[in-house]
Amino acid sequence: MAIEVSGLRKSYGELEAVRGVSFSVGRGEVFGLLGPNGAGKTTTVEILEGYRERSAGEVAVLGYDPASRDRGLRSRVGIVLQSSGFYPRATVREAVEHFGAAYPRPRNPDETIALVGLEGKGDTRAGQLSGGQQRRLDLALALVGDPELIFLDEPTTGFDPAARRAAWEVIRSLRGLGKTILLTTHYLDEAQALSDRVAIVKDGLIVAEGPPSELSSRPRSYRVSYQQNGTRVEVETEDPTELLHRLTGEALARGERLEGLSVSRPTLEDVYLELTAEQEGDAPA
């Protein structure tokens, strides 16, 4: 296992941000951590990265306790934080070379720059890069040490669609190289497209966990929708066959067309919204 977490808790004074989280990530796996803001996912990840100390529970990252801040662990891990800066007056190549020097076996700087799609920007100062380019430099600085395990916290926030697709390709190619990736994202399609397994975090707890396809295909997992008297009707059903038969039969009998008919499987987003809404309903007023 690349990451093993059991019974992880973290309190800030009265507030318990993480309330007993357990999961494990296999080597070579892309694991997505999803959840609304304040759910405790960044706290969880920052404990795994060694930035914060846990209040309780067991954590092992590549066999190390990250709280020990062991240099051997940090040599094998790459971190892309949600927001972290650069030396604005250092060029892209200088930054990549400089941060690479601390690792035992750094990648070639130019190769790393090309990997994240910053070819031709090697001599540009970090302060002059666009927002999207700075996120790519972030990724380059996380990859220059050739880490086994990569933490990606909201890696494509602020990207345009083309840049997002390009970043996804980079992440897929990292997976192809056998890297383990812990991805935090609030883009559900991103989690669905990239992750082997996903955990949905809500109020400091994991409320669902599994491969995105299995999370989506729970019972009552077909959604049939159509227009009736100008309003849209949506019905969820385990077996759409009978429902469709009845609906089409009634429409034929009335001599009408069934406008806007569609049958779809819920996306991860539907599951996510359903799960987080359930939780809100349970919450004390």
Place this chain on the structure above:
Amino acid sequence: MSTAALTWRQFRFERRLFWRNPSAAFFNFTLPFLFLIMIASVFGANHKELNILIPGIAGMSVLGTTFTALTYTFVFNREQGILKRIRGTPMPPIAYFGGVIASSVANAIVQVTLIVVIGHVLYSVSWPHDYLELVVFVVLGVVAFGSLGIAFAHVIPNFDSAAAYVNAVFLPLIFISGVFYSTKSLPLVFKAIAVSLPLKHVIDGLHGAIVTGQGLGHNWTALVVVAGWAAVGLFLTVRYFRWD
């Protein structure tokens, strides 16, 4: 790469970036010389005043290159997230601090050297009488001001307000500590404040080294006060350091 090699790399990296930052290069490098030449030209050939001004400006340079520069550096790097990024890499903190601090110490050494040379060549102030005392007070001043600067960065909320915080300390301090004139005629209140802070004592030590040559023994109170502030600064830096 060994910790020593990484420290050296960090030092060279900081040197390269220093000259690319026009405001750092101006305030940390050019300003003391401007002050020196402008004020010296007002005093003309008054030897007594120049003997106060040269050690005074040298002390101000030690303050500016370490306290001021390191406060800005750490507030900026903390706010930018550079400190947090470094903390996530295998870079040993000691190598990072070592490189950054060495760079500001290099500025202090170059400046004090140039001020002593300019003082001698342009204004015929004598060469330092006591080089040991000069080195001791520059080193102690660097440790005290540098660590106090890093510690001071802890309490500054963001980079936008850093200039206000730094100048609120820097400007009154240089005026009460005898950078430009003798503190003998200062009101008692200011004198008392100046005596409890390190800059006046660094300047006294540098004055002893450059002008009088009475030796370390003569300035042992100054030595004790500056060493005390160095200990306070180091304690505060280590105890309260914030990576983010």
